[in-house]
Amino acid sequence: MTDPNTRASSTALSPALVLIAEDEAEIADILIAYLQRSGLRTQHASDGHQALALHQMLKPDLILLDVQMPQLDGWKVLSEIRTRGDTPVIMLTALDQDIDKLMGLRLGADDYVVKPFNPAEVVARVEAVLRRTRVSAPAVTQMLRVGPFQIDLDSHEASVQQNGQAHTLELTLTEFKLLACLMRSPKRVFSRAELLVNCLPEGDTQERTVDSHISKLRKKLDALDIQGVPASVWGVGYRFGAEP
Incomplete structure (x- = not known):
């Protein structure tokens, strides 16, 4: 399928x-x-x-x-x-x-x-x-969709549906990578170390740097009245959103 x-x-x-x-x-x-x-x-x-x-x-x-x-x-x-x-x-x-x-x-x-x-x-x-x-691997364009969020991984475009209207998210490369990583497995909790390796430039080595980028991402979503994304899991890390 x-x-x-x-x-x-x-x-x-x-x-x-x-x-x-x-x-x-x-x-x-x-x-x-x-x-x-x-x-x-x-x-x-x-x-x-x-x-x-x-x-x-x-x-x-x-x-x-x-x-x-x-x-x-x-x-x-x-x-x-x-x-x-x-x-x-x-x-x-x-x-x-x-x-x-x-x-x-x-x-x-x-x-x-x-x-x-x-x-x-x-x-x-x-x-x-x-x-x-x-050689036999199919070329694909990946489109991630979770709730009102949509990410086109090829064009590096992210948007969110709000009140029947699509809003383009103006994200930095790191914010885009963080959001995409969390959306791939929206119920999974990612540790800061995992997000650091997967989403941040190789020069960044401090796990707390992840918190700074998450905070900036949240502020951009808060401006669109979207709360709780990404969600914090105390003592562990982050997941895409709070459990329903």
């Missing part, structure tokens, strides 16, 4: 999101720079637990996964990812041993790169895997 919030479109696929699970910051920065230069979006996880959390939350198109990760090693992360679905995974390792390659392939890795590597080669392998896995 077709998702009522998603309609077919002839527009091209959005740039793929690559999750880089790598604990060595210098290597991660190099990969981020090369991938972004090639037009891909990136997100970084510095340990195994964070990699799994970001995979669950962001649904990346591909994961570059270091074998020797703190908290959970790459094999355990890969095994868990395979229980969730078929997200493409390219393993990164400093161990040039056949046993490691065989383990990765047995657990379902799509490719395998040995350190030290040429980052341009890694980008080429990423693009090759993405071509195989994304």
